[in-house]
Amino acid sequence: MSRLVRRLASHLAPKTVVRAHCDLPCGVYDPEQARIEAESCYRTIEKYHASADEHFRARAISIKEERAELVKHHLDVLWHDYFKPEHVATYPDLHETFWKASKAASKVKQSLDLEDAKGLLALIDRVDEMWKGTGGPGKTRLNGRPG
Amino acid sequence: MSRLVRRLASHLAPKTVVRAHCDLPCGVYDPEQARIEAESCYRTIEKYHASADEHFRARAISIKEERAELVKHHLDVLWHDYFKPEHVATYPDLHETFWKASKAASKVKQSLDLEDAKGLLALIDRVDEMWKGTGGPGKTRLNGRPG
């Protein structure tokens, strides 16, 4: 995104800082939830290719579908509930990133290509950066993210 | 959103038309799914206020929570899977509309104010316009939307 658009967006952004507040039930958010499920997709694709057994492969496909659906759900929760209008000013690509990540998770459902799972993980890494950059670890976890 | 931003967005939008394709399982999408659940929220709030019975009220609250969650889910599916990059060129407020609609559904969970349910329904109407404006009824329903 060009610098102009960023500046424009920052001008259009709400001037008065909207109080970041937590929806009940949440307050606790962490992109780890999406990432763990996305790692499951990655490993499932890997194991699919390593096996010649039909029964195993059929299971792998339906498990991948389910895990990718969970990735989408956890991303939705972050986008709907954690991120607030003032964060869009800081990260003008916020909506696009989430949209791409959701579409990448759909792609992982449709694909057996490990590259697609990597692409999804990279987008979750970007979400993770935004979460950190907006104070996520301190604001949402009880004691930050454990090592 | 100002005209300038729309024009700007339309310039930044991908020039080569990305082939609109349907994810399996979908191909069939209709904002009616979100609207029916949102109407349930509306009626539930109405009935909540009309009753003085504690048991009834407790049930109404948890039912509203569940229905509003389904609204969010159906909106997510439309946003992730039905809408494509070329639609953003036509509707530069697409992401914002969905984001607001999701946050409005969260608000309905938190609120007992009928106005909040109305606000959610109005945003779903806007989504419905976008769905129609992008050929939704003909492209996604077998015989259009039944009267």
Add this chain to the structure above:
Amino acid sequence: MSRLVRRLASHLAPKTVVRAHCDLPCGVYDPEQARIEAESCYRTIEKYHASADEHFRARAISIKEERAELVKHHLDVLWHDYFKPEHVATYPDLHETFWKASKAASKVKQSLDLEDAKGLLALIDRVDEMWKGTGGPGKTRLNGRPG
């Protein structure tokens, strides 16, 4: 069902009109919920036959199973909660229609024949007629069914 049974049923039907009332959470019902899922089944079968890709086909089968299950669920809700004893007097085939529709949805799970999906849609159309004939659009939707 024979004519005799219909007449007998209409004689046995409760004379005093039971007050139609709405369960919380519902009040809002629309056969569109079942129909949208059934259209998904239809399209999924169509796409299954159009593809030779094993991964795609395996996904189509499990998605069809899930969508047909949702058809059954939405039909159950209408049958349990929307329809009342006085409606059976008007539509003596009400129970049979729902039973057949549920079994048609089971058939769609088991089948890859587009005719089975059509049969299910036809039965949902019949349910839709009953819903309209008993005042469904005005009684259950906030502003009727949108065009």
Add this chain to the structure above:
Amino acid sequence: MSRLVRRLASHLAPKTVVRAHCDLPCGVYDPEQARIEAESCYRTIEKYHASADEHFRARAISIKEERAELVKHHLDVLWHDYFKPEHVATYPDLHETFWKASKAASKVKQSLDLEDAKGLLALIDRVDEMWKGTGGPGKTRLNGRPG
């Protein structure tokens, strides 16, 4: 199950073979699934009245809702999938019984009256009779119903 009972059952089985077929996944059905959940509703109502604690009572209400929903689901499965057209000939009240049982489960959601839970259990007993009368224990359980 004794050999005598098995042989007797085979004599009582419908002579004209109506295409009794088992949906996959089922073949295994037992009204116990509905009854166990209905007993949970009963005990939950009992405990609700025995407690004065608000937190406990709020939990009881939402747990009752969930359990009654499961009763409805298990009844639906029996009605859709286990019972076949020839059974309606034997039990002309089959549809009515299931309809009443579903409505009784809805009533249990709405009520805190132990009598409503008893009414539901009585209807499940009737379903149980039909299941037994149509050879359910021998046909659907691996070794009949355990004592």
Add this chain to the structure above:
Amino acid sequence: MSRLVRRLASHLAPKTVVRAHCDLPCGVYDPEQARIEAESCYRTIEKYHASADEHFRARAISIKEERAELVKHHLDVLWHDYFKPEHVATYPDLHETFWKASKAASKVKQSLDLEDAKGLLALIDRVDEMWKGTGGPGKTRLNGRPG
């Protein structure tokens, strides 16, 4: 397990008898819930081998996965909520039995061997003995287990 270990365990077991109490929502527990789902797994494997139809087989695999997951869930509920510390004194193999049963259910997901389903059923029989031996039928069912 050796007698020595049992005696040892009984010495280490809490002396003061912890009052067996029921969590809300339960109070009602029965290993029948797990067994019915495990019987579904058994029949599904049987039917899988009896069929040469690919569509049928794909459905059987995903249905088996789902049913085995429900077995695990029902076992978990019994282990978490029904059994109490004093029961471990009586049945020192309680944890091991549940652990093995859960792992046997995982095995049934991975396998098409009827012996694995039998192994799972045998472990559920052992759980059933423990449930009976601790007064389950009288304590948890309204009128014991129906014949």
Add this chain to the structure above:
Amino acid sequence: MSRLVRRLASHLAPKTVVRAHCDLPCGVYDPEQARIEAESCYRTIEKYHASADEHFRARAISIKEERAELVKHHLDVLWHDYFKPEHVATYPDLHETFWKASKAASKVKQSLDLEDAKGLLALIDRVDEMWKGTGGPGKTRLNGRPG
């Protein structure tokens, strides 16, 4: 647990190391999934006490129930699928820890006491130690646990 019991357990433990293997779909496990949900319970209790609003409190109770149920589910997955017999030799308190953690999660459902949520978190910390002590981060996450 006494040293004697540990030694005894280590003697009874299987001598030949069972090959740790991953169930499909898993291979990816992390106690973070349970902890994040448990932190939600903690915050929900905290907010419950900070609010005097009935609607808010009713929502908090049902949200806490749901989150604590997810804690139990994530713990079950770790216990069933990640941990293997050779780990019991290393951690003879493995079963007891999981059992207590599940019961602590049940307690959190029943309680509004922040201490109960703390107790649950402490048990999840113990599970986390076992996961680390058995090589969890390297074996189950793609790149270990992110900071």
